[in-house]
Amino acid sequence: MYYLNLFALVDCVLCYNCSGVADPASCQTTIVCGSNQSCYQQRGPSGTIDLGCSDKQHCLHPESTQNQGPVSIVGRDVPKRRHVTTRKTGSCFECCSTDNCNEQLCSSTHLSACVDDETVDCARMSTLFHICTSDYEHAAQICPQFCGLCDYADGQWSVWSSWSTCDVTCGSTTLTRTRTCTNPPPTNHGKNCIGESVEHKACALGQCPVDGGWSEWTSWDTCSVSCGVGIQHRERSCDNPTPSLFGQHCFGYNRDDKICLGPTCQHGIWSHWEPWTQCSTTCGNGIKHRFRNCAYAASCGGPAFDSDICIVKDCIQVKLAGNIVMVSINGGL
Structure with missing residues (x-):
């Protein structure tokens, strides 16, 4: 159960706001309280816990409830603590049944509050160690306001896209899906997302038919005559590759012929x-x-x-x- 101020001069707090939970750590809903309110946590008769905002005057003192039995909530002022730099008085207030039961109430700031760690001398760290330019991640945690890193944010991946379609009817192909570093994108020197933006996986179906292919032509054979006009021929085979799995046979002829001319013949x-x-x-x-x-x-x-x-x-x-x-x-x- 924590509360904090949102802006430097606004005296209001942010409290967890849940009803009937078994574990306070499971509460993730918050509410902005009024300037005259504070955070409270109270266990009910059934053992469940309520968290939220409460008017400060509702925090009762034991002296005022002597005739009403045990008191579960008391009020006390909490002195200014580490990280609470916008409070000039001891106005960090909590309602609690025992002293020091929630001493960390004022030790955490809201993500939207750009506040430097008051235990760190940011000017000295910047001068001696150049923290504002050499270690953006560390600087954004302890000196965000001094280093101008109030909007520092590391990039986060978006959700993966759907896998691409398996656009083949046989054989295999590769499916792809993508994601982007935009949820949110890195800002103000924030780190880029770690990991791959593209993933692949195989899509394998049954074997495809293999259509036949022609081999290279053989060399032309010798002319059919020793003189005058004759014929030469050459051949090829449908085995490059041989058709299989109901693939188509080669189209065309496996034999080729051409006219050849020998020496001029002499008359007998x-x-x-x-x-x-x-x-x-x-x-x-x-x-x-x-x-x-x-x-x-x-x-x-x-x-x-x-x-x-x-x-x-x-x-x-x-x-x-x-x-x-x-x-x-x-x-x-």
Whole structure:
């Protein structure tokens, strides 16, 4: 249970204001009391505690309540204490059932009160140790008014944003969420927020189909002819990658052809016929042959081999030793 003055020349106090709580430390609601009021804390018959503002004249003295049984609240003046620099008289007042039961009542100032610690020589600290420029955090605690740090505040994080959407139907991606150092933002040399402003996490779904891809073309093969106009071809395969998981096959052809030109072809020229060979028989009818060659090894048209019937002298049949032989008329066998 604490009270304090809000501004230097305003004689009013700020009290915790709760009813029926079990623990005074759990009370977080405050109320600004009037100039003729003070803070009080009182335990009720059921053991619960009430806190709030009370008129000073309601703080009773035991002498005035001799016929009313034990008194739970008394009034007393509290001398000026540390941190209470705006009081010029012993007017820090409290209602309490026993002496010194709440001696820390006047030892804390409200956050909105910019008051220097009266036990610290701020001018000396600034001159010797440059506290106003070298240690803003410490200076804001003990010499906020002297150092001009009444609005000093460290930055605090805002709440995290929602995670970004998982915008894929298969495979994986990364989700992101952000926060800002704006709750409040750092002011007057206050510290920036500590920690990360962005968080990431993975969003993983099932594997995606793999569409096929073409490999590189092979080198062109040799021309199909040794001279004149021919054809060359090259090939490629659908294995870069091979389609899988119902992925699409490669579009296009796996074979490519082009015209190739060889050396100019020479026209073939026949050589002269060679002489006829001898007749295949010595009498009667036989066969004889002749040959010719095609220059430049190209087609010359026509045969390179020729045959004809040859007739040698007439023959007679003679039976010798039971065998029939042909004998020419001139007597040659």
